[in-house]
Amino acid sequence: MINSTQVPYFILSAYFDTGLFKYLCFMIVMSLYVLIVGSNLLLIVVICMNRSLHEPMYLFLCSLFVNELVGSSGLFPFLLVQILSDSHTVSAPLCFLQIFCLYSYVNVQFCNLAVMSYDRYLAICCPLQYNTRMTCNKAVIFIAVLWFYSCVKVLITLSLSIRLTFCGNILNSLNCSNYLVVKLACSDTEVNNIYGLFGVVLTILVPLLPILFSYMRILRVCFSGSKQTRQKAVSTCTPHLTSLLNFSFGCCFEIIQSRFDMTGVPRALRIFLSLYFLIIQPLLNPIMFGLQMSKIRNTCKRILCYKMLTCYKDTM
Template identity: 90%
Template sequence: MVNSTLTYFILDTYIHVGTLRYLYFMLTAMLYIVIVTVNLLLVVVICMNRSLHEPMYLFLCSLFVNELVGSSGLFPFLLVQILSDIHTVSAPLCFLQIFCLYTYAHVQFCNLAVISYDRYLAICCPLQYNTRMTCNKAVIFIAVLWFYSCVKVLITLSLSIRLTFCGNILNSLYCHNYRVVKLACSDTEVNNIYGLFGVVLTILVPLLPILFSYMRILRVCFSGSKQTRQKAVSTCTPHLTSLLNFSFGCCFEIIQSRFDMTGVPRALRIFLSLYFLIIQPLLNPIMFGLQMSKIRNTCKRILCYKMLTSR
């Protein structure tokens, strides 16, 4: 249970913009609608078309579902705060948001790691791909990475909820576990040890298959034909772009939470803290959804069918 002495947190990073809040509210709401619509459309397209029931597209479906989880953990909360004069959040809601956003980050890294392994099999072992990566194995991979991420975040939350807090002001736009723990006046040694252990697991577990996969892919590229290199580049470009973008966004947020950034303009700090939560859900549908010819052609057929039937 949440400590009874603390019922809410105050978020002090918001800029008071007066009547412009309604403009920001509309822009944020439109952004949220675009993210939900595009990612939900791609999930429906993959689920409803049997031709897309292949491991790669199942991994992408998991990725798009995760974008919906992360966006829904941020945007409704953000919209309420934009219209509010007093930026407060109840303690239970704060911990719920931490669960959603941290799960989103963990699943994103793990999902990208599994996709890199899938690309390695497709490029380096094309003849054995259909036997080494089946739909059943893909579903097991997806179930394991979601379960692993949720359990890891739940342990983090259980350690934070038990703390006694001496303050309730968070220097953040949204609830962040590290900043919540910093407000505690009880012993946080266990939190710090598990936090460090958790960061290592979060980075190391996905990083190992990613490095392994791309080392093997590069070796094939250097020793293969020009056609093989072109196939590898076209196959891996969306994944690498998504991975690097998300990694940079997470680095921005980690640096902000652990170092004094008072010298940086507040508007820039706000942008950097939201970068991995906003840009990634917009980038992935473009990089994966529109780049993959099967998904692109399926979307075109659906749109053409709807246009013909509406006449």
């Protein structure tokens, strides 16, 4: 029995030998990472540099895109190293750092989507009061609170896990998971289990309440309002609802495959389900919000046209 601070490394047993195909896998994963970083970074720059986009809705989107960069950077560089490695091990400090990044990403994402749903409720149900009830200063406070709340919550989870003693160091996963780390413990994990259950409730229930409240009010306005109101609500809420449902399903996939026996499911499908919410969500959101939000779309077009015109003049 060894203390967690003395555990030199954890072994990730979900990787398997792919031979020369590992280089193909490396290129695919690298391409996805570059695409995610490029698309999210582009929209962050567009929102920050354009004063017309300095509005609460776009500030929340900027927070969402920053969080996706954090989550992707917590997974992809690690994944790329493991794909090329012959011994799939990770040092204990790096493992806990990855847990912090990925768990913070999940918590911030849910809270950010909850705040965005409240913002959409104010825009649709209280349009005349929107500019006074949701200002940029209030949006910044919301963003600061949700990031602080999420990081503190995850830090408490990690502090409880680091104190444990372990009887093994093999994780049946592609990346570090706090749930799997706690399962290796020899010491008493009652506090971890209680706080883990409490943490899941907080992660789901705290964002769920404003989401349900907001969409119940939005639906009420849609059913009692005009056709124009319904069209505005649909165009405004579709990207947010799609993002919310996609992320929720992805998290459900991860919970199911990590906590239940999935030996009857093909390994490739298990791997895809375990990484779904960390890959598809950061890919989907920039495309969805970038195409749906006319201000972002038009700003991107102006930037591209300006760049093309500048390049053309330089060649003349």
